[in-house]
Amino acid sequence: MKTLLSLNLKKYMISFTILLLIFSGSYWYVYAGNTIKTLTLYGNVEVRTVNVGFRVGGEIISLNVDEGDKVEAGDILGMLDPETFQIAMNQANGAKKRANSLYQLKKNGYQNHEIVQAKADVEQHRAAYQYAASLYNRQKNLWAKNLISANEFDNADSIKNQKMAALKASESQLQKLTSGYQPEEIEATKGELEQAESALNQAELDFIDTVLKAPSSGIIQTRVVEPGTIISSGSTVFTITLSDPVWVRAFIEEPDLGMAVPGKEVLLYTDSKPNTPYRGRIGFVASTSEFTPKTVQSQNTRTHLVYRLRIVVIDADSQLLQGMPVTVVFNQ
CATH class of the missing domain: 1.10.287.470 (Helix hairpin bin)
Incomplete structure (x- = not known):
């Protein structure tokens, strides 16, 4: 009788062990094996600016835009007095x-x-x-x-x-x-x-250059002079923040370089729109490393060597401003 009970107990133990192994393997496959690896980086918005001015000197007779105005490529921004150029x-x-x-x-x-x-x-x-x-x-x-x-x-x-x-x-x-x-x-x-x-x-x-046109689409950042000013050729009249391209500069450590593939899309979060991320695409990965810049380093990472990334913002808008901090999220 005791021998029979002992045999049954051993069968139950073996069956329980097998079931436990099957359950553990299934759990790892469903939860651990399929877990999406994410990587979070921190960077800043980079926006290009253009200093715009007349290629000839003369007296400004009109300026058609002011700071904060949106302009498109080819828009007339201002004019010089054309009389002397017409005579010439x-x-x-x-x-x-x-x-x-x-x-x-x-x-x-x-x-x-x-x-x-x-x-x-x-x-x-x-x-x-x-x-x-x-x-x-x-x-x-x-x-x-x-x-x-x-x-x-x-x-x-x-x-x-x-x-x-x-x-x-x-x-x-x-x-x-x-x-x-x-x-x-x-x-x-x-x-x-x-x-x-x-x-x-x-x-x-020279006569054509008495009309100042916007070289690209953007926003007037600064207006340096006013009508009536006599300027020399090449003097800055406006500074334009270009609306395209807009990118984010971030830094990544060497163990994570495998996730930074040019062309890969990432999500970009800002403090002003924490629930509505922008879409970005990796456009450039530096071929040489550098120490973590002061603007993004912490006590633990200040001595780390990192690689610079340039991430082009696909759906940029006017709310992305120069230097704005951005959180970059990678999905494996």
């Missing part, structure tokens, strides 16, 4: 037209009627010279016979020389007209035309 553009345009006319003249050469006129001048001066030479010869013979004074002979000689010089000048002009301009002259006028075109392009660009 007109002058440059006139100089270009003159340079172009001179270049076309030398490129195309002289007109036919100019050559015809030059030939007629040569014939006229040749006839005048022949008459003066003939008169000189007669006067020379008369002077040799003492029939005229030396003064009359000298006058005839002077007239002959003048007519010869006029003939040579007209022949030189005809030669110039028939051969056209030298290649060097044409290239020089072409260079002057190109310089005039460049000057006009610069004047037109």
Whole structure:
């Protein structure tokens, strides 16, 4: 009887042990094996800013936005007095037209009627010279016979020389007209035309730059000057906080780097919206480590080496401000 009871007790013990092992394995699989590992980091919002100003100097006649205003890319923010730039553009345009006319003249050469006129001048001066030479010869013979004074002979000689010089000048002009301009002259006028075109392009660009436009969408952070101010080129007029991109800078320790995969989405919590997280995507993981920055270190982590993360905020809004603390939550 005791032996039978002992056997039954052993069977019950074995069955209980088996059931206990099955229950333990099931519990670990359901609760421990499937537990979602989370990682929490702390960082700050990073927002880019742009200093905006005119590329030319002058007097500001209008500013269309103020601090806190939202702007879109291409919105007109302000204007300079355009009068002096309009005058400069007109002058440059006139100089270009003159340079172009001179270049076309030398490129195309002289007109036919100019050559015809030059030939007629040569014939006229040749006839005048022949008459003066003939008169000189007669006067020379008369002077040799003492029939005229030396003064009359000298006058005839002077007239002959003048007519010869006029003939040579007209022949030189005809030669110039028939051969056209030298290649060097044409290239020089072409260079002057190109310089005039460049000057006009610069004047037109300066005129366009009297209008200040927003380079990107954002919010006017600061307005530095007021209408009536005379500013130099490049002086800051507005500072714009860009609405895109907005990211969070955080730091992660080496054992957790496996969770920081570029492209992975995370949740971002702020103190102002603790129950409504933003969505973020890891965009950059630093390839070198650094000591925990003072802005995020604690007594236990100040000597730890960490890696910097840049997390792009997918659904950013105007409530995310520069430097705002953010809690970053990773899910395995």
